[in-house]
Amino acid sequence: MDYRYGSHTVYQIEYHFVWVTKYRYKVLKGEIAEQLVRQTCESFEIRIIRGVVSKDHVHILVSAPPNLAPSEIMRRIKGRTASYVFEEFPHIKKRYWGNIFGRVDIFAPQLGR
Numbered sequence: 001m002d003y004r005y006g007s008h009t010v011y012q013i014e015y016h017f018v019w020v021t022k023y024r025y026k027v028l029k030g031e032i033a034e035q036l037v038r039q040t041c042e043s044f045e046i047r048i049i050r051g052v053v054s055k056d057h058v059h060i061l062v063s064a065p066p067n068l069a070p071s072e073i074m075r076r077i078k079g080r081t082a083s084y085v086f087e088e089f090p091h092i093k094k095r096y097w098g099n100i101f102g103r104v105d106i107f108a109p110q111l112g113r
Contacts, residue, residue: 002063004047004063004065006065006066009066011065011066012063013063013064013065013066014049014061014062014063014064015061015062015064015070015073016059016060016061017058017059017060017061017062017070017073017074017077018057018058018059019057019058019060019074019077019078020056020057021056021057024056024057025056025092026055026056027055027056027085027089027092028053028054028055028056028057028058028081028085029055032084033053033058033081034051034053036077036080036081036084037051037053037058037060037077037081039080040076040077040080040081041062041077044064044068044073044076045064045065046062046063046064046065046068046073047062047063047064048060048061048062049061049062049063060077
């Protein structure tokens, strides 16, 4: 069991996110998407426990501090990734009308031990 410590807290909060691109278009490139997710997580003190980046979806298991809500974590990861993809590949922006890049499912069991 890997507990994390804050100034006045001890915690182990893990979330399993599944992020699917809109219409399941295969637009994610493994290394680029993986790098963006890693950089975003590092900047917000989010640890990646496990993760897989496929062409049309991402599975990621993370440990996050208690001050970050699951929706906020994914907003930051998805936002940075979408901005990069739309900037580097402008033709993709036309496929994703409304600037919506995908959908997120969250699995976050809270277990008392």
